[in-house]
Amino acid sequence: MVAKVQGFEAGWWADLGTGSGAIAVAVARMLGPEGRVFATDVSEVAIDVGRLNVQRYGMQDKVEIRHGSWFEPLEDLKGKLMGVISNPPYIPTEDLPGLQPEVGWHEPKLALDGGKDGLEHLLHLCEGLSSVLKPGGFFVFETNGNKQSEFLVDFIQTKWDSSFRDVEAVLDFADIKRFVTGYRR
């Protein structure tokens, strides 16, 4: 998805809730000399692991990891980002006890719990998008799947039609509407 954005190689990108830093590293490896990824996480443990992985893949010059909640560490980048990527916590709180063991037993609650309907963080991310993206900037959020993606597409189109274009739900390999993508007008 990132590689389809015109001029992506030279852009500045954000990976919000970077965790292990895997998305930030993967994007950084596709960028040209001017491209950068700013990766944020509120968890200090995640920040440490993210920094290790950035070093492991030799991406220190391209990825800057910043500690803090969502857009807060990006105050200096307002209106400058070519893209925002996030796989935030999106599981509805009431569904957490029923998760598969490999997820529920090992992942920290902070990485999973999306609050009521799983939408708490996703809605916060939608709210902040327009101030950080430059005109034409791209966003992609992972969601819990079909209903959540459909809700978000409808919400963004209804509330911010003047700010975003081409907002859509994108299928994963299991044909589930897993991602919501769009562009800043």
Ligand SMILES: C[S@@+](CC[C@H](N)C(=O)[O-])C[C@H]1O[C@@H](n2cnc3c(N)ncnc32)[C@H](O)[C@@H]1O
């Ligand atoms: C589902 S994990 C995704 C991790 C990684 N990006 C990936 O795709 O594997 C969600 C991440 O969001 C982080 N997170 C939770 N609340 C946050 C907040 N308020 N601000 C920034 N990151 C947050 C968690 O620490 C966790 O690393």
